[in-house]
Amino acid sequence: MQFQDGDIKKLADLSRITLTEHELGLFRDQLTSVLAYVEQIATVDVSGVHTPFSAEVRLRADTPEKSTATNKELMNAAPHVEEGHISVLSVK
Amino acid sequence: MKWQTVAGARAGLTQKSFSSLELVDFYLERITTLDPSINSFLLVRREQVQEEARIADERIQKGNARPLEGIPFAIKDNMTLKGELTTAGSNILKEYSAVYTATSVQRLHDAGAIFLGKTNMDEFAMGSSTEHSAFGSTKNPHDLTRVPGGSSGGSAAAVAADLCAAALGSDTGGSIRQPASFCGVVGFKPTYGRVSRFGLIAMSSLLDQIGPLTKTVEDAAIVYEAIAGEDPRDATSATKKVAKSHIKTKTFLKGKRFGIPKSFLGYEIDSSVQSAFDQAVTGLRAAGAEVQEVDIPLSKYSLAVYYVMVTSEIASNLARYDSIRYGTRVAADDLLGQYIAARTTGFGEEAKRRILLGTFTLSKGYRDKYYKQALAVKEAIGAQFDEALSQVDALLSPTSPTPPFALGEKFEDPLTMYLSDLFTVSSNIANLPAISLPLSYTRVPVGFQLMGKRFGDADLLTLASACEDLFGKATPAQVKEEGKG
Numbered sequence: 168m169q170f171q172d173g174d175i176k177k178l179a180d181l182s183r184i185t186l187t188e189h190e191l192g193l194f195r196d197q198l199t200s201v202l203a204y205v206e207q208i209a210t211v212d213v214s215g216v217h218t219p220f221s222a223e224v225r226l227r228a229d230t231p232e233k234s235t236a237t238n239k240e241l242m243n244a245a246p247h248v249e250e251g252h253i254s255v256l257s258v259k
Numbered sequence: 260m261k262w263q264t265v266a267g268a269r270a271g272l273t274q275k276s277f278s279s280l281e282l283v284d285f286y287l288e289r290i291t292t293l294d295p296s297i298n299s300f301l302l303v304r305r306e307q308v309q310e311e312a313r314i315a316d317e318r319i320q321k322g323n324a325r326p327l328e329g330i331p332f333a334i335k336d337n338m339t340l341k342g343e344l345t346t347a348g349s350n351i352l353k354e355y356s357a358v359y360t361a362t363s364v365q366r367l368h369d370a371g372a373i374f375l376g377k378t379n380m381d382e383f384a385m386g387s388s389t390e391h392s393a394f395g396s397t398k399n400p401h402d403l404t405r406v407p408g409g410s411s412g413g414s415a416a417a418v419a420a421d422l423c424a425a426a427l428g429s430d431t432g433g434s435i436r437q438p439a440s441f442c443g444v445v446g447f448k449p450t451y452g453r454v455s456r457f458g459l460i461a462m463s464s465l466l467d468q469i470g471p472l473t474k475t476v477e478d479a480a481i482v483y484e485a486i487a488g489e490d491p492r493d494a495t496s497a498t499k500k501v502a503k504s505h506i507k508t509k510t511f512l513k514g515k516r517f518g519i520p521k522s523f524l525g526y527e528i529d530s531s532v533q534s535a536f537d538q539a540v541t542g543l544r545a546a547g548a549e550v551q552e553v554d555i556p557l558s559k560y561s562l563a564v565y566y567v568m569v570t571s572e573i574a575s576n577l578a579r580y581d582s583i584r585y586g587t588r589v590a591a592d593d594l595l596g597q598y599i600a601a602r603t604t605g606f607g608e609e610a611k612r613r614i615l616l617g618t619f620t621l622s623k624g625y626r627d628k629y630y631k632q633a634l635a636v637k638e639a640i641g642a643q644f645d646e647a648l649s650q651v652d653a654l655l656s657p658t659s660p661t662p663p664f665a666l667g668e669k670f671e672d673p674l675t676m677y678l679s680d681l682f683t684v685s686s687n688i689a690n691l692p693a694i695s696l697p698l699s700y701t702r703v704p705v706g707f708q709l710m711g712k713r714f715g716d717a718d719l720l721t722l723a724s725a726c727e728d729l730f731g732k733a734t735p736a737q738v739k740e741e742g743k744g
Contacts, residue, residue, distance in 0.1 A: 178615045181622070182574065183581075183595075185603045190611070197673055198616050204674060205563040209628065213635035225494055235359035235492075236341075244358055246588035255583055259593035 168206075170199045260285045262735045265425050265478040268330045272319055279312040279319070279329025279373065282424075286331050286375055290422050293738045298397045299407075299416040301336050302344055303376040311373035318371070327485060328371030333417045333426040336377040337384055337460040338364050338469070347460045348382040348392040348410075351580050351605025354587050361458020362493065363427060363469045363486040370485045375423050378413030382607045383577065384434055384462045385569075386410050387679045388669065391609040396666060399441060400736035401704055405663040408438030414472045415442040419736045425473045425482055429459055431466045432565050433658075433683025436695035439472055440658035440706020443697040444733050445723075446472045447479040450714050451690040452497035454483075455490030463572040464495075465634075466565070466687045474733050476724040479694065480504045483716065497714070504720035511725035513547030517709075518651035521552045522559045526681055529661045535698045535705040536657045542729050543655075550655070553647045557640045561685040564640065566677060567620055567633035573610075574617025580605065612673060637688050644689035648712045653722055656682045658695040658706030682708060692716040694723045699731035 175195045179186045186194065245253040260277060271277050287305060294300055308331065315329030334340060337347040339357035346352045360368070368374075381391040389397040389412025397412045399405040400420035407416040411428030415438035418426050428435040430448040439446025447470045454469045461467060471482035487501045519540075528536075540550050582588055582601035589600040606614070620629035647654065659679055669676040686693035691713055695706040707730065711719030 174619075175615065178618045178622075182611075182614045182618050183598045183602050184606065184611055184614065185599055186611070190608070194612055194615055197612060198619070200674055201566060201616060201677070202619075205567050205629070205633075208560055208563045208567065208632055208636050211557065211560055211632075211636045211639065213632065213639055216635045216638050227491055227494075240358040241584075244356065244585040246354075246582060246586065253584060256591060256594045256597050258595070 168199070168202055170195045170202070262421055262474065263424055264474045265327070265330055265481050266475070268424050269327070272329050273324065279315040280309060282329070283308050283312040283331050283373070283375070286422055289420070290375070293420055294422060296398060296403055296738065297400050297416050297420055298395050299378055299413040299420065299422060300333070300376045301346060301379050301394055301413065304343070304374060308373055308375050315371060315373060325371035327367060330372050330424050331375045332367060332372050333375050333378050333414055333423040334364055335380055335411050335414045335426070335428045337380060337429055338427060339458040340364050340374060340377070343377065345377065345460070346394070347384070348380040348394065349605065349607065349610065350393040351582065351586055351601065353393065355585050359458060362455035362490045364458065366486045367427070367482070378411070378417055378426060380413055381410035382610050383460065383573070384410040384429055384431055385573070385609045385613055387433070387437055387676055388664070389413060389438070390666065391607055393607055398666070399663050400738045401443060402663065403739065404665055406441065406666055408441030408659070408663065410434040411472060412438045415439050415444055415446065418442070418444045418472050418474060420738050421735045425471055425478050427469060427482070428472050429467055429469050430687065431463050431468075431569060432687050433680045435470050435472060436683050436693060436706065436708060437659050437679065439695040440697070441663040441704055443704035443736065444472055444474060445476055445479050445694065445696055446470070447483060447694045447720070448686065448692065449483060449487060449716050450497070450692045451687070452495055453487050453501070453692070453714070453716055455493040455496045457490055457492040461576045463569040464576065465568060465572065468687070476694070476696070476720060476727045477506050480720045480724070483720065487716070499714055502717035504717040504724070507721055507725040507728070509546050509725055509729040512543060512729065515548045515722065516651040517543060517548055517550045518553035518647055518654050519550065519656065520555045520558050520647070520654060522555060523656050523682060524552070526660055528657060531662055531701065531703065532657045532660060532705050535701045536707065538700070539698055539707050539730060540655070543726070546729055551651070553651060553654070555643045555647050557636070557643045558685050560636055561640055561688045562677065562681055564633045564636050564688055565680070565684040567629045568637070570613045570617035571620045571630045572617070573613045574621055577606070577610065577614055609673070640685070641689040644685065644691060645713070653719060654710040656708050658682060658708040662703040662705060686710045692719050694719060696723060696727055696730060697733045699734055
């Protein structure tokens, strides 16, 4: 598959990233070449292969436990806080 | 005081040959003198680590020393230490101060270890050279014109330059072992699930693993045993008991069986790496080990599977960085503009490249073709490795197909850079433990990789200690000071 400028622009929009003209051309060519390399996985016959996830995921008991961080510490990490709330710009 | 191993420092501190504060001051002095040329540390905790050393010395004096009491470690900057900056090598986290401590770091702390600081890395652990750090490249202490490998390049360089006793790194496709190979030290990636990832900034959740970079195999085992084991805060951590390894000499190798994957023989390998590897194999045979070729045909797909998995999981894991709850706010007109501005200025080129590709491989119509197929091929590769490992004690390969390359050499071509992970990614894809040992007889650092059975970490370390006895131990880099040629 050959990526076009429009494809890369769409992926950037979905990723919430703006690209410069230079990055657009660079990524179009580089992603095309990396994708050509990874296409080879399509040739492997995986019929009969089970368990897509290797990790065994388990749930812990639903009991309260001490948090690793306090409310204050978590709020202090936010760049903008007003009256005990994390502030954000409005949606336009 | 020079070139103290963890085991050696423990003995020295217990016998009161030196104090923890003296050891810390020795490292701080070396960091001041040498690290301006190497750039292995992003953060040095001068006052804090001296204070921690004084407290450790009191415990030692009172006879209350814990197993790693007063031993100075360095931590890769994608693991959290409460109250300290944790940047993961990225501008988007340049002001992020951790609000909790990673389990692996906490376990070292609980064993008495003290922390000199945080080490440089490729941004979010994406890279094989530490050139993709937002805070400048790290240089290889053996040759300052070359890369230290990556992404745990800061940790590997700090150990090789004797700026700490040992370090923690993380390995998603070779990020502990390849820099260990490039810097001439020991690097161990445990089995997936063996070490908790709580507090490790996620890159690829199905592949990331934490492990040690050390001067000896014995140290790798000491650090591994301190950090391994189930953690209720990481649901992917294994519940199996952690077995203990043993230090052996080369006589242990008699009758051991090793396999070299046939598909690895077809790759382009630098002649200096090939001859060092051949010499190691000859040495193993002379020590009474049996070395044979084994067939793992699907292993050739490991790197392709790896790049689909990591880019997909990066696109997903890095979606959280919006600079709202933490991070650096960038001026914008509205909320969407704020997200875009923070991510556009915060992420470096490699992060953007991988986010875009991962967004593509997870998008509607392509998810099954790429991500789901990659997971299925991953399972098939794992089954073939299990089959091969039922015939032999461990698999062998060079750690990297090349010796350390020059700074800037592979920076412009991502696919060439990705190919430096050829030999290391398979163990991440197959969830196997793997270790890189330095071949001390080479002119430039060359690493020798052993891959073991899943959850056979202790057996692999035992075997690696015997190989280390045969190959010779790591030696310190002779670093040229800045301005002194």
